[in-house]
Amino acid sequence: MKTTLTITLLVFLFSCKKEVEIIAPVEKPMPPIAVADTVIIADTIQPPGGFSYTKRKANLLNQKSWTKKVQKDTLTGEYKNVVLLEFNGYDATKTMWNVKVGASGSTPEEQRAIVDSANKYYKYKGFYFTLDEELYNKCRPDKRFRVVLTDDWEWYGAAGGVAYRNSFFWANETPAFVFTSLLKYNVQYIGRAVAHEAGHAFGLAHQSLWVNGVKVNEYNPGNAAMCPIMGYLYSGAVAEWYTGLDPFGNKQYDGRIIEEAGGGKYDGQGNFKPWGTY
Numbered sequence: 001m002k003t004t005l006t007i008t009l010l011v012f013l014f015s016c017k018k019e020v021e022i023i024a025p026v027e028k029p030m031p032p033i034a035v036a037d038t039v040i041i042a043d044t045i046q047p048p049g050g051f052s053y054t055k056r057k058a059n060l061l062n063q064k065s066w067t068k069k070v071q072k073d074t075l076t077g078e079y080k081n082v083v084l085l086e087f088n089g090y091d092a093t094k095t096m097w098n099v100k101v102g103a104s105g106s107t108p109e110e111q112r113a114i115v116d117s118a119n120k121y122y123k124y125k126g127f128y129f130t131l132d133e134e135l136y137n138k139c140r141p142d143k144r145f146r147v148v149l150t151d152d153w154e155w156y157g158a159a160g161g162v163a164y165r166n167s168f169f170w171a172n173e174t175p176a177f178v179f180t181s182l183l184k185y186n187v188q189y190i191g192r193a194v195a196h197e198a199g200h201a202f203g204l205a206h207q208s209l210w211v212n213g214v215k216v217n218e219y220n221p222g223n224a225a226m227c228p229i230m231g232y233l234y235s236g237a238v239a240e241w242y243t244g245l246d247p248f249g250n251k252q253y254d255g256r257i258i259e260e261a262g263g264g265k266y267d268g269q270g271n272f273k274p275w276g277t278y
C-alpha cells in the first residue's frame with residue numbers, strides 16, 4: 001500500500017513538473033541548400049546619374065584601427081540576430097561566391113553612418129547591424145549574416161549589390177555584397193543598398209510595378225517622397241518597406257517577411273509578437 005502511494009505520489013509530482021515545463025520557441029528550421037534555392041539577385045539598376053567608375057585609394061582609408069575607433073556598439077537583449085557589415089575586405093572563397101575582395105574605401109565616419117542607416121530600416125525587426133566582428137563571432141551561425149562592402153566589383157560585374165535570396169537561412173557564411181565605388185561612396189545609396197541586399201538574404205524579392213496585370217518595371221520607383229527599399233531604392237526622399245506586387249505578381253509584405261525572418265511570429269489575427277515575447 002505504501003509503495004503504491006509512493007509511486008502514485010511520484011507519478012503525480014512528475015506530471016506536475018511536466019505541466020510547468022517551459023516550451024522553448026520553435027527555431028526556424030534551416031532548409032538545405034538546393035539548386036532551386038540558389039537564386040542570385042543582381043541589382044544592376046543604377047543610381048541617379050549612373051554608376052561611378054572612379055575609386056578611392058581604399059588601402060589608405062580602410063584600416064582595422066579606424067573601424068575600431070568608431071566602434072560603439074553594445075548588444076542589448078533586444079536583438080536576436082546580428083548582421084556584420086564588413087568594410088575591410090573579405091575572403092569568401094569558402095562560400096557560395098568563391099571570391100576574395102578588398103576594402104570598401106568608405107571612411108570611418110561613412111561606415112558609422114551606413115551602420116546607423118541599416119539599423120534604422122531594421123528597427124524592431126530582430127536584426128542588429130554592427131561593425132563588431134567579435135559580436136558576430138559570438139552568434140550562432142543561423143542567427144547571423146554578413147554584408148560585404150567593397151569597391152572590387154569587377155569580379156561580378158557592374159551592380160549596386162548582389163545577394164542570394166534566402167541565404168541568411170543557409171547559415172553557411174555566404175554573404176551579400178554592396179559595391180561602394182559604383183554607388184559613388186554615397187552614404188544614402190549604400191545604406192539603402194545594404195538594407196536591400198540583406199532583404200534578399202532574408203527572403204524578399206523585389207517590389208515591382210504592375211499596370212493592368214502587366215509588369216512594367218522590375219523595381220517599383222514609388223514617388224519623389226517615398227520609394228520602396230525593395231524597389232528603385234535610390235530615388236525617394238525616404239525609402240520604406242512596402243506592401244505591393246513582387247516580380248511574379250504576388251503580394252509581398254516586406255515588413256512582415258523580415259520580422260518573421262528575424263524570429264517574430266504572427267498570432268493568426270494580424271498581431272505581431274516580436275521574438276522573445278511568446
Ligand SMILES: [Zn+2]
Pocket residue numbers: 041042043196200206
Ligand atoms: Zn534587388
